[in-house]
Amino acid sequence: MITGAIDGGRCRWRAVASCGVSGLRWRGGYGRLWSAAVLSRFGDSVRNVALPVVAAGLTASPLALSLVSAAGYLPWLLFGLLSGALADRVDRRRAMWIVDAVRGGLVGAFAVALALGYAHLALLVALSFALTTLQTLFDNAATAILPTLVPRAALPTANARLMTGQAIAGTFLGAPAGGLLVTAGVAAPFAVDATTYLVAAALIASLPTASATATVTPAKATGSTLxxxxxxGLRVLWRDHLLRGICLANLLGNIVIGGLTALMVLIITRWAGASDVVFGLVLAAYGAGATVGGLVSARVGRWLGGARALVLALTVQTACLVVIGSVAHPAATACALGLFGVAGMIVNVHAVTLTQQRVPVELLGRVSAAGRTVGIVGAPVGAVLAGALAEVSDVNVPTLASAVVMASAALVVLRAARSARLVQV
Known part of the structure; x- marks a missing residue:
């Protein structure tokens, strides 16, 4: 395997005989963190199925509905960097379980409001904004706490198992369950989501205190400010060639994902010619691919190294976009989406792992927050650009344009890896 050791802020890569997976144990902190993350993803997927149903029942205005969606992006832009700094200041274990407990209370209160008939669109927007605001702190703390629970050599496998579990829970369990629960009443999915938050909070609160203590920054120097x-944190991200390249590639990739998501229903039905029934099957191919990607990502990383795995996966995604945008057939679209999901999971696993391996643990919250905040800008921008381009051309043209953007992302990471001397020139 190729593994990394931090030395003076720079990761030196070397070949080692063992894969380091033996250092990953389900018992103890990692198993509880995995369980909490997977359970929360299940609850989130249940809620995400019910959310548009509730919103559509409250208003028929497309603009009003878009406000609910926008409320899910805005907190990252407003509070992403601040949350990263806070995640490096506080006991991360405590911050995570408190956040989940608060989210459980908020969603539970909303479920009660729905059951009593007091729901209002403004309340839905406020809930979406509040949940995402809390998520900015939770996600940054979670990224930073994982390296204290497992050996660094086992991080690729730990991240892969974590993301695979979340993908299965969200795509194959949470989404269908959400559809069934909606038929029992619109309050039911939110009650289930609130329960998963509270159970996850209990699991996280039970994490070993040593892991939380290890993540707390030393006492701040006099005059230190947020x-x-x-x-x-921004300086660390900027000065590391590879992490800076991954951050830019993340921005470009989110532009692609934002545009693809916005036009997916038109691409599959209008361009590829799928029926409404086939539409769901084609869309499910992405989730299946993401699950497979989670299963193979650690092995791909051991074979190629994290940086090369990123370049390869981004190149594969580029080819998939070309197929989606040029072959008008549901089967071709399904195969390309499935492979796109495989490669996407490999990108996610190794982007997070490389960040965890290259950044000192006391800075991880801030550095991961900076990368997420920059990347999240791409999704709404991509959606708007893709929609505008489709208006003046055809629905497949934005996908072909996205292939150029994704190819640029691959070149950015390749160049950054060469600068960091992880890939030979």
Missing amino acids: RAEIAA
């Missing part, structure tokens, strides 16, 4: 700490 602004200065955020700036320190």
